[in-house]
Amino acid sequence: MKAEIIAIGSELLTPYRQDTDSLFLTAKLNQLGVEVGFKTIVGDRRSDLIGAARAALQRADVIIFVGGLGPTEDDLTREAVAETLGRQLQRDEEIVGWLRARFAERGWKMPENNARQGDVIEGAEVLPNKRGSAPGQFLYTLYLGKMRAILLLPGPPPELEPMFEEQCVGRLRKVLPPLFIATRELKIAMIGESLADKRAAPIYSKRTDVETTILAGTPGEVQLHLRAQADSQEAAQKKVDSLASALEEEFDDAVFSAQGESLEQIVGYYLEMRGATLAVAESCTGGLMAERVTSVPGSSRYFLGGAVVYSNELKVSLAGVKASIIKEHGAVSNQVAAALAEGIRERVNATLGVGITGIAGPTGGTEQKPVGLVYTALADGHKTEVIERKFFGDRERVRHWATQQALDMVRRKLM
Amino acid sequence: MKAEIIAIGSELLTPYRQDTDSLFLTAKLNQLGVEVGFKTIVGDRRSDLIGAARAALQRADVIIFVGGLGPTEDDLTREAVAETLGRQLQRDEEIVGWLRARFAERGWKMPENNARQGDVIEGAEVLPNKRGSAPGQFLYTLYLGKMRAILLLPGPPPELEPMFEEQCVGRLRKVLPPLFIATRELKIAMIGESLADKRAAPIYSKRTDVETTILAGTPGEVQLHLRAQADSQEAAQKKVDSLASALEEEFDDAVFSAQGESLEQIVGYYLEMRGATLAVAESCTGGLMAERVTSVPGSSRYFLGGAVVYSNELKVSLAGVKASIIKEHGAVSNQVAAALAEGIRERVNATLGVGITGIAGPTGGTEQKPVGLVYTALADGHKTEVIERKFFGDRERVRHWATQQALDMVRRKLM
Numbered sequence: 001m002k003a004e005i006i007a008i009g010s011e012l013l014t015p016y017r018q019d020t021d022s023l024f025l026t027a028k029l030n031q032l033g034v035e036v037g038f039k040t041i042v043g044d045r046r047s048d049l050i051g052a053a054r055a056a057l058q059r060a061d062v063i064i065f066v067g068g069l070g071p072t073e074d075d076l077t078r079e080a081v082a083e084t085l086g087r088q089l090q091r092d093e094e095i096v097g098w099l100r101a102r103f104a105e106r107g108w109k110m111p112e113n114n115a116r117q118g119d120v121i122e123g124a125e126v127l128p129n130k131r132g133s134a135p136g137q138f139l140y141t142l143y144l145g146k147m148r149a150i151l152l153l154p155g156p157p158p159e160l161e162p163m164f165e166e167q168c169v170g171r172l173r174k175v176l177p178p179l180f181i182a183t184r185e186l187k188i189a190m191i192g193e194s195l196a197d198k199r200a201a202p203i204y205s206k207r208t209d210v211e212t213t214i215l216a217g218t219p220g221e222v223q224l225h226l227r228a229q230a231d232s233q234e235a236a237q238k239k240v241d242s243l244a245s246a247l248e249e250e251f252d253d254a255v256f257s258a259q260g261e262s263l264e265q266i267v268g269y270y271l272e273m274r275g276a277t278l279a280v281a282e283s284c285t286g287g288l289m290a291e292r293v294t295s296v297p298g299s300s301r302y303f304l305g306g307a308v309v310y311s312n313e314l315k316v317s318l319a320g321v322k323a324s325i326i327k328e329h330g331a332v333s334n335q336v337a338a339a340l341a342e343g344i345r346e347r348v349n350a351t352l353g354v355g356i357t358g359i360a361g362p363t364g365g366t367e368q369k370p371v372g373l374v375y376t377a378l379a380d381g382h383k384t385e386v387i388e389r390k391f392f393g394d395r396e397r398v399r400h401w402a403t404q405q406a407l408d409m410v411r412r413k414l415m
Numbered sequence: 416m417k418a419e420i421i422a423i424g425s426e427l428l429t430p431y432r433q434d435t436d437s438l439f440l441t442a443k444l445n446q447l448g449v450e451v452g453f454k455t456i457v458g459d460r461r462s463d464l465i466g467a468a469r470a471a472l473q474r475a476d477v478i479i480f481v482g483g484l485g486p487t488e489d490d491l492t493r494e495a496v497a498e499t500l501g502r503q504l505q506r507d508e509e510i511v512g513w514l515r516a517r518f519a520e521r522g523w524k525m526p527e528n529n530a531r532q533g534d535v536i537e538g539a540e541v542l543p544n545k546r547g548s549a550p551g552q553f554l555y556t557l558y559l560g561k562m563r564a565i566l567l568l569p570g571p572p573p574e575l576e577p578m579f580e581e582q583c584v585g586r587l588r589k590v591l592p593p594l595f596i597a598t599r600e601l602k603i604a605m606i607g608e609s610l611a612d613k614r615a616a617p618i619y620s621k622r623t624d625v626e627t628t629i630l631a632g633t634p635g636e637v638q639l640h641l642r643a644q645a646d647s648q649e650a651a652q653k654k655v656d657s658l659a660s661a662l663e664e665e666f667d668d669a670v671f672s673a674q675g676e677s678l679e680q681i682v683g684y685y686l687e688m689r690g691a692t693l694a695v696a697e698s699c700t701g702g703l704m705a706e707r708v709t710s711v712p713g714s715s716r717y718f719l720g721g722a723v724v725y726s727n728e729l730k731v732s733l734a735g736v737k738a739s740i741i742k743e744h745g746a747v748s749n750q751v752a753a754a755l756a757e758g759i760r761e762r763v764n765a766t767l768g769v770g771i772t773g774i775a776g777p778t779g780g781t782e783q784k785p786v787g788l789v790y791t792a793l794a795d796g797h798k799t800e801v802i803e804r805k806f807f808g809d810r811e812r813v814r815h816w817a818t819q820q821a822l823d824m825v826r827r828k829l830m
Contacts, residue, residue, distance in 0.1 A: 013451045015442035016630050016640065018433065027430035036428045037463065041454040048452060048474070055470050059463070215431050225431065280723075286709025287702030290723040294701025297777050297810055305729040307722055308695075308705040314720040314763060318733060348729060362712050395712055 001176060002037035003029050004060035006052050008068035008077055009155065010043040021066050021153075021160055028164060032172055033179035033229055034062055044068060049080035057084070057143045062172065067155030069134035071114040077152055078119050078137075085141055085150075087122040091115065095126065095135055102133060124152075127167045132159040138171055149175065179229050182236035184244045186224040187217065187257040189408040196222040196251075203246050210243045219397045220404030221263065256411055263407045264292045270414035271302035276351035278410065280306035281319035281344035283331065284358040284374060289403045304348050309340070319343040319355075330369070332357050337375035338384045345379045352413065353379040354406050360398045374402040378409040385409065416591060417452035418444050419475035421467050423483035423492055424570065425458040436481050436568075436575055443579060447587055448594035448644055449477055459483060464495035472499070472558045477587065482570030484549035486529040492567055493534050493552075500556055500565075502537040506530065510541065510550055517548060539567075542582045547574040553586055564590065594644055597651035599659045601639040602632065602672040604823040611637040611666075618661050625658045634812045635819030636678065671826055678822045679707045685829035686717035691766035693825065695721035696734035696759035698746065699773040699789060704818045719763050724755070734758040734770075745784070747772050752790035753799045760794045767828065768794040769821050775813045789817040793824045800824065 005026070007019035019041055026036045037060055042052045049068070056063045068077030082089045095118035103110040117134055120126055127136030134154040141148050151168060153160045188196055193216040204212040204224075213225040224247060228239035248255050256266050271278055280289045287308045293299055307318040312331055315321040320343030321336060329335040337355045345353025358374030365371035370390065377386040387409065391401040420441070422434035434456055441451045452475055457467045464483070471478045483492030497504045510533035518525040532549055535541055542551030549569040556563050566583055568575050603611055608631040619627035619639075628640040639662060643654035663670050671681050686693055697704045702723045708714055722733040727746055730736040735758030736751060744750040752770045760768025773789030780786035785805065792801040802824065806816040 011628075013441065013454065014628060015438050015445065016628060016638075018435075018438065020433070023430050023433065026428065030430065037458065038467070039428065039454075039456040043452065051470070051474060052453070055466070059466060213426070213429060213431065223431075285706075286714070286718075287705030287721070287723065290702030291700075291706045294723070294725065295811065295814075299701070300725050300779075303701075303725055305723045305725045305733065306702070307733060308702065308709070308720045310709065310715050310718055310720045311763075317762065318720065318722060347732065348726075364715075396710065399710075 694763035
C-alpha cells in the first residue's frame with residue numbers, strides 16, 4: 001500500500017516555512033504498513049490543487065491532504081477535492097451550529113464566511129476537531145477500479161496529530177491488510193556515521209526481514225533505526241529485537257540508548273540512580289555542556305552547577321585552577337582540563353567534575369594547537385581522566401562534539 | 416515564471432529526513448523573480464520519477480531535480496529525465512577521465528559503476544562539481560510549445576549551493592525577463608507574533624508593491640521579511656527600504672536587527688564597540704545564556720565567563736549572593752536576580768553582569784511562583800535593573816524567552 005501526502009499552503013513554498021506534518025504522518029503510516037510514495041507541496045491555487053489531487057489518485061492508495069481547511073477564500077482544499085472527485089459539497093448544519101457556539105463562547109459573532117468550514121464532501125465522514133475550528137474529512141472512492149482512502153486534515157500539528165491518531169488510524173486499519181510493525185532505535189556515541197555503517201552493515205545486511213536506516217544525529221551521535229513487519233506484534237518485535245541484540249553486541253558499550261533516549265537523559269538517569277552529583281567547568285563550549293545537562297526536566301536533582309571560564313582569570317578564580325598550570329602548559333592543555341575538572345568538583349562538592357578546554361574556532365588555532373583540538377576531563381576525587389581529541393567542522397560542530405565526549409565520559413564512568 | 420523543485424531519494428520519504436535544499440533554492444529563485452509553484456518529493460523508483468517529471472513539464476517553466484546523481488543503481492535521475500524528454504544519454508569521456516583522476520588522487524581505482532556519473536542527457540550542458548563526484552546538468556527543452564529550463568543538481572548542500580549560485584543563476588538570468596528583487600529582514604525582540612502583526616499590518620497592508628511575511632523566530636523574536644521587485648535594483652531597494660523605515664518607526668527600539676543579524680551577534684557588536692565586557696550568573700537557564708553569547712565567533716573578546724548556579728550553595732559560593740537574601744526572598748526572586756548580576760559582575764570584574772533566576776518547569780511551580788516566572792537582572796556597577804516576566808510554553812521555550820529577555824536588556828543598555 002502506498003500513500004501520498006499533499007501539503008497545501010502558499011507559505012510552504014517560501015524560503016521560510018517547511019511542511020513538517022508529513023514526518024509525523026509518515027511515522028504513523030509506516031506503523032500501519034503503508035509506505036509514503038510521494039509528497040507534494042502545493043500553493044493555495046485551485047487549479048494547482050486539482051492537478052495535484054488528480055496525480056495522487058492515479059498513484060496512491062491513501063491520499064492525505066493537509067491544510068487549506070480554514071474559513072478564508074484561500075482555503076480551497078474542500079472545493080478542490082470535491083471537484084476532482086466529481087462530488088458535491090454539502091453544508092453540514094450541525095458543524096455550522098458547533099462553529100457558531102464556539103464563537104459565542106468567546107463572546108463573538110461568527111462571520112458568515114466561517115460557515116464554509118461546515119462544507120462536507122458528499123459521502124465523507126466528518127472528523128471533529130477538538131483543538132481548532134476546522135473539522136477533518138474521511139472518505140473512500142473508487143478510481144479506475146481501485147479503492148482510495150482520502151483524508152482531509154487541518155495543518156496545525158496540535159490539531160492534526162490527535163485527529164490522525166484518534167480518528168484515522170482505526171479507520172485505516174479496518175481496510176488495510178492486517179500487518180504489525182515493530183521499531184527500535186539504537187543510539188551510538190562518539191563513532192562517525194561511515195565507520196558505524198561499516199561495522200553495522202555486515203550484520204544488518206544479512207537481515208532482509210528488518211529494514212535498517214543509519215542516520216547521523218547531532219555531532220557525535222549515530223542512530224540505527226530498525227523496523228520489521230509481521231502478522232503478529234510479537235513476531236515483529238522478535239525480529240527487531242534479535243537484530244538490535246546483534247548490533248548491541250558489535251558496538252558494545254558505545255550504544256548508549258536502546259529506546260531512543262538522548263545522551264543527556266541517559267546521563268541524568270545514571271546520575272540519579274547512583275545518587276551522584278555533577279558539576280562542570282567549561283571554556284570553549286561556553287555553557288553548552290551545562291545547557292545540555294539542564295535541558296532535562298528534573299536535572300536540578302543531580303546537577304549542582306558550574307562555571308563558564310573563558311578568561312584565564314576566571315579559570316583561576318571561579319574554577320580553582322592554579323595560575324602556574326595555565327602559565328606552564330597553556331589554557332588549552334591536558335593539565336588545565338584536569339585542573340578544571342578537579343577544581344570545580346572540589347569547589348562545588350560534587351561527586352563528579354567535568355572540565356573542557358579547547359579551540360572551537362574559526363580563529364585562534366596554531367600549528368601546535370589547531371582549531372578543533374579539545375581536552376575533556378572527568379574527576380571523581382580519586383583519579384582524573386583526560387581525553388584529547390581533534391574534532392572537525394565549524395564552531396558549532398566542534399562545541400557539540402566536545403560536550404558529547406564529556407557526556408559520554410560521565411556515562412561510561414557510571415555504567 | 417514558475418518553478419518546480421523535485422527532490423529525489425527514498426530517505427526523504429522516511430520519518431527521519433527532510434528535503435531542505437528547496438528552502439535555499441526557493442530563496443535564490445525568488446531573487447530571480449521566479450516563484451516556486453510546486454515541490455515534489457519522490458523515491459528512487461524509475462516510474463515514480465518519470466511520473467513526477469511529466470507532471471512538472473506540464474506546469475512549470477523551471478524544473479529542478481535534486482539528488483539521484485550518484486554512482487549506484489538507485490541513482491536514476493539521469494535516466495528518468497532522459498526518458499521523459501525522449502532524449503539519449505551520452506557518456507562524456509571527459510567526465511569519466513576526471514572521475515578516474517579523482518579516485519587515483521586518493522590512491523583508489525574507480526569502480527566501473529561510477530562511470531555512470533559521466534552520462535549526459537543529449538543537449539545538456541555539464542555543470543562541474545568542485546566539491547563532489549556528481550556533475551550537474553542544465554538544458555532547455557520545448558514542451559507543448561513552451562520553453563522549459565531543466566536542471567539536475569546533486570543533493571548535498573555543500574555541492575548544490577555553490578553549483579547553483581556560480582553556474583545556474585547566470586544561465587537562468589539570461590533567459591528570464593529582467594527583474595530585480597530587493598529584500599530586507601527586520602527582527603523584533605520581546606513582542607509576540609500576533610501583537611507584532613497587529614501593529615505592523617496597518618503599515619504593510621497599504622504597500623501592495625512590497626511582499627511582507629511575518630514569522631515567529633526563536634521564542635521572543637519576530638521576523639519581518641520584506642521583498643519587492645522592480646526593473647532596476649535601485650527602484651526595488653527603494654521600495655523595501657521605505658517600508659522598512661515605516662516599520663522601524665512603529666516598533667522603535669524593539670527592532671534589534673535591520674539586516675537579519677541574530678540578537679547575540681548584535682549584543683556582541685555593541686559590547687565590542689563600547690569596549691565593554693560581560694559576565695553572567697544563571698540559574699534556570701542552566702548555561703543557555705552563556706552558550707548563546709559564546710556561539711558568536713570572537714566572543715572571547717567581550718565575554719569573560721559566568722556561573723551556572725542551580726543549587727543555593729553555588730549561588731553563594733560561585734556568584735557571591737548572600738545566603739540571607741536567598742533565605743529571606745527565596746531563590747526565585749527579584750532580589751536574588753539582582754544579587755546574581757551584581758555578584759558575578761564584581762567577582763569577574765566585568766563592565767556588565769547579568770543574573771537570571773526562575774522556574775523553567777515542567778515541575779517546581781507554586782501558586783505564588785508558577786512555572787514560567789523568571790527574573791532577569793542587569794548590573795552595571797551603578798544601578799541594577801530587574802525585569803519580572805511570566806513566560807508561557809514548555810521548559811525549552813521558557814529558557815529561551817528568559818535568555819532573550821536578558822540579551823535584550825544588555826542591548827538596550829548599550830544602545
